[in-house]
Amino acid sequence: MAFIEFTNAAPAALPIAHSALFAVPRGAPRVAEVTPIITPEPLSTLERRVVLLAREDGMETLRPRRKRSWLARLMLGPQAPSPVLANERLEALRRLAVQAWHHGYTVPASALREAKQAGFDETQIGAVIDMIGRSRPAVRRLAA
Template identity: 65%
Template sequence: MAFIDFSDATHPARNDRSVDPSAAVQSFRQNASLTLQERRVIELARNDSLKSLRAPRKRGWFARLILGPQPASSMLANERLEALRRLAVHTWHKGYQLPASALKEAQAAGFSEDEIGAVIDIIGRIRAPFQRIAA
């Protein structure tokens, strides 16, 4: 049986626990295929939860009385940027295990496969390395 060394194939951030995320963000900002506004949307999507992908429900009068006015929606008005935000939120939370609907929605919004792949790869590099469940 032959031995194959896969240590060179892994990203350096996976092997080093003291990763400086600013270096990965810097490489992300140098990506010329995305505009500054699109890169900012991806960075802001890091703080959004998967719950923000659902359509907001209207509060009834009693809920408004108890909880106050309706909170602002996290959805963006620009459809292209909203598709990018949805793709980025899925990628920040699920890594490379994205639903096909997020990819199709980004392609329908006008992003090329190369741009989608670049977004997914860059977010995958910035994300925290896999944490073991049992230490």
């Protein structure tokens, strides 16, 4: 059985080319004097927190909620709090994350379109899906 080492492929998968991180222009100071190029994170800490919180949400949280009738409130009690976030941009991110947690890399196009309309660019959407793809287990078990 053969072993393929992917450690050299990881820098090429970065959003910025690996050579751009370590490139030194002509006439530039020596290596000890060069400061490294730092790229900003595609997602803020709040957005990463929303993605992690969406892990526990089920697909039923994406459907619009109906108000309970007075008889249902009498028999079942008050309605549970809504999982919908007040911020529309973060709610679009939550909906995308819920879809990605349940479907993996095969996210429906409607969720991608909704996230783009909320103001997320392709880099941020890709970062969300990649973050979730790395966190999910490799194989889902059918039976316990």
